Each structure stands twice: as C-alpha cells, then as structure tokens.
Amino acid sequence: METTVRYGLDIIGDVHGNAALLIELLTKLGYVLRDGAYVHPDGRMAAFTGDLVDGGQRNLDVVDIVRAMVIAGSGLAILGNHDFNIVAFNRRDPRRPAKFLRSHSERHIQQCAQTQAEIDADPERGARALAFLASLPLWLELPAVRLVHAHWDLASMAALAPHLDEANALTHEGFVEAAALSGSVGDARALLLSGPEAECAPYLDRSGHHRTMDRVAWWLKGDDRDPRPLFFGHYAMPTPLSIHGNAVCVDAGVAKGGPIAAYRFDSRTDLSETNFVYCGTAT
Template identity: 30%
Template structure:
C-alpha cells in the first residue's frame, strides 16, 4: 500500500485537486478515487488563508466518508472550534459533562479563543465562506471534531506538528477512543498556563524554548513572542545553541548571541517508526527533516508554495527518501 501523505491545504482547493490528479486520483462524481493500492492522508490545516474553504472541506471529507483517505487535525481546525465555543468556566462546573447547547446558552460572551484582531484576521477567509453561527458553520464544526489529533499505524506515525508521546498521554483522557477531541477536551486544552494546554500546543504547534531575558520576536501574524519554535527532530537539543535549533528567520535570530544555548527542551522522540508532520512552512526542494521525520508542508498557502505529498510505501517505510516527495507545480 502507498500512503499519499498530503501537506497543509489552507483552503487552496485548486492546488489540492491539481496534486490529486497528478497522483492519479480520478473524480467519480462524488469523490476522488485513488489509484489501485493507494490511500490519501491529510496532515491537517485544511482551512484558513485561501479562498476555497468549502471546496477544500468538501473534497477532503468526501474522501474520508468514502474511506479512501484519513486525516489528522491541524492547529487551524482546533482554533476554529475554540473560536466558536463560549467559555463556560465562570458559570458551569468543569467536572460535569455538558453539551454544546449548555455552552452556547451560557450568558458569558468570552470565547475559548478570543475574538481579537489577530485571531479574526487569521480566521477571516473561513468565516467569509462559512458565516459565524450559520447552519453551515455548525455543520463544519461538527465535522472538524471528527479529525483525530494523531494517527499511529504499524508502519508510521502521523501528527500535525510534533510526535510527543508524553503530551499525548496527558491528552488521552480528554479524547475519544480514536483520539478525537471532546467538548470537555477542547475546554480543558484552551486554558493557558495549564498542563493540557501545553500538551496540546506541543502536538499541534511544536516544541519551543525560551528566548534570553529581554528578547522578543515578532511573528508573521504580528504577535510578540518570548519563546521560539525549535527543530525537535534534531538530536541533543539541550546541548545546541538557539541558532542551531530554532525555526525562525535569520533576521529574527540576529538579536540573539550566537553562543546562547537552548534551555528546558524536555523532549525526546520515543518511536522507531517514521513520523510525518505538516505545519512548518518549508520552502525549496523537499527532503526529509531527519532519518526518521518528514514534513509535507511546503507553503502551499502562498503563491510561491507548492502542494506537496510524500508517498509512503507501507512495506518499506524506512529509510525516508527525498525521491518519494511529489509536488504539484501549479505555475
């Protein structure tokens, strides 16, 4: 079996369809049928940014419903759920079980993900097609709940940002048996400075290390950051400098002394299987991140980026090979 691991789509249905056709998938009037011996796997971040949100969701979920594909949740799907869910913490007992109606009848107007200017801007492409509170909005939110936070098979591991089994163990009691979020799980993981919040951040956004005191970075969304994302797939993270491990532009790292070590990176990759992720906005010619980790996000959400797939042979998952990547060169 060949698993076509497809990177972040972000509402660019035309790029996705171009890649599927390039891979030999054929639309039968209802969904894209894979070539014999193939199955698709979407690595998360289906939504936001692009102008074809519903077309993307319809394409992906038609394949999921036909059981010719799998998918995991990305941080943008998680954010969409939190953005649409009122915070019940002031009026409901969080130890109880309750429904979405209980939450949304709450008099509080504070949402689990705040409706500030940055969050609205990040989500505006989705809400332009799926108006907030509409029947369509409610339908797609329920479908997003169907996406597991991670998938593990006998031959590989699939997660949006980081395969951290310690964080997954923390999250597991908040999930369904097949690793999908519950409403209680969404609420628990949205509380900043909590153990569930930090665990969810690891799985869907990656591993971070503190910046030296007094140093702040401004990310592409305009948010001030006192921590920087790191390349967790490298060995001996705590023995390397921030410059060696950081996932940040050189211009942003210029303010950090070259010899400052990364600190407090409590992470180890605890699997011998290959791990597939998205999330990281890579550019250039695709190649594995390490002997064990491959990313299929090559910035398809910008004009210069390409929808990217890794074709995983389940009979011989390792070694990872650059030749197994396929890109749809839309231009």
C-alpha cells in the first residue's frame, strides 16, 4: 500500500485509550477540530502506530477520533497487538462456533476489561470500532518512511501476504488464520504486532503474570538495510526517546503511566531527537 503524504507526518505512538492525552497532543501538534475530525491547517497528517485501545478509560473515544481522521484524510493508522486482540476477543471462531478467536481466559478478560466494558455498554458503537480496527493494515510502507507496530520482518510479511487485502489489512479468513497460536500465519502476525522474544529467567510482570519469555531489542542490532526511517510503537520506552540508526520508537509508555509521544517527520530533514513531542501522563 502506498499513500502520498505531501506536507509532513506526525507519527503518534501507543494511545491505549487515553483520549484526553491524545486530544492534548493533537492540539499541541497544531491540529484543529473541523467537521468532527482533527485536521492540520498546513496539510500535515497524523500516523498512528497501533494500540489505540486497552489501558485508559476512553477507548472508544480514541477509536472514534482516529477513525474520523482516517475518513477525513488527515490520519493514517496501523494495527497493534491490543487492537488485534480486542477484535479476536469478540469474533467467533468459525471452526469452533462456541469459541472465540481469542480465548476468554481470566488473563485475557483482565487485559481488555475496560475496552470490553465500553463495547458492551454501547454495542452499536462498539461494533463500529471493532470493524474499523479490523480494517487497519498490519504495516505501512510509504515512499519516505515505514511504520509497523512492533517489528519489521520481510519474511513475516511474505507469509501474511495471501491473507491480506490490497490495503495490507487481514481479510476475514486471514484474521482467523492469524489468530492461531501456532502455524506460519499466526507466528508472522505475532512477530509483526508483538515482536521477537527470547527465553529469560522466570519473573512476574507488572500485571502479576509469570513470564519465561521477554522482548528482544531487535533495533539495537543495526542490520536494517532499508534507508527509509522505520517507526514503531509497542515497547514503552523511557523518555526522552532515542533514535537508533533509522529505527525510531514512538511509544513513551503511556500504558505504564508515562506520556504519549509523537515524532514530527519531514522527509527533507535528518532524524533528530528534538522532533519528539510529548504530552502529560496517562489519566
């Protein structure tokens, strides 16, 4: 999928249901509310690297804001692992109609509790939000920049290609295949949306879950030969955010109480850490 961006791109990291912070950030970046959508008077576009939901108290508000921007042509968005998970949590498995594509285990219920509560409280709005999330591409490849939620991996993209539509979004059948916990398609989806992991000493994460695998800082390897900057979210980096070669994480840890972050990108200038913009802490 190619999208033309004429006037610059404001690349926004994980939002996780924090609508007030998103509005504050968009305002700080110069966007104004016009006919129900945030637009930039200079023609800039916002690009969201995924994980719109789970964490804050206004998840459907976030989805509505981003959806309106995409429809208005002032925004782009890709799928994050939490976005994928909430769709799978609500979608029946056609091979096992009594089951969902994501199990309703205690852990999974806990992870999406607030988002699901909002969906249950307003099913029509919730269905609209789920349909929008399901329509998002797994990555964006633009002439001057690349965006993925967790990890840019060409082999995984090739494995997913037969299961995508022309916008790089999963087809309905592809969504079923991608939700599998094993197999090439599910593994490829997991690598793009959750990143590579490696075995580690057992520990309890911040949610009290027992872990034996941990995330790998793949961007430190410096083996990406594509000259275009690669922007990603997912990793909840401490601020101030850093640039590693042409790899730029825009997730400043809003899900952990940190700020929401954006990078003001202009293809005519070099990457610079002075281009990061932050807003507040999660509420």
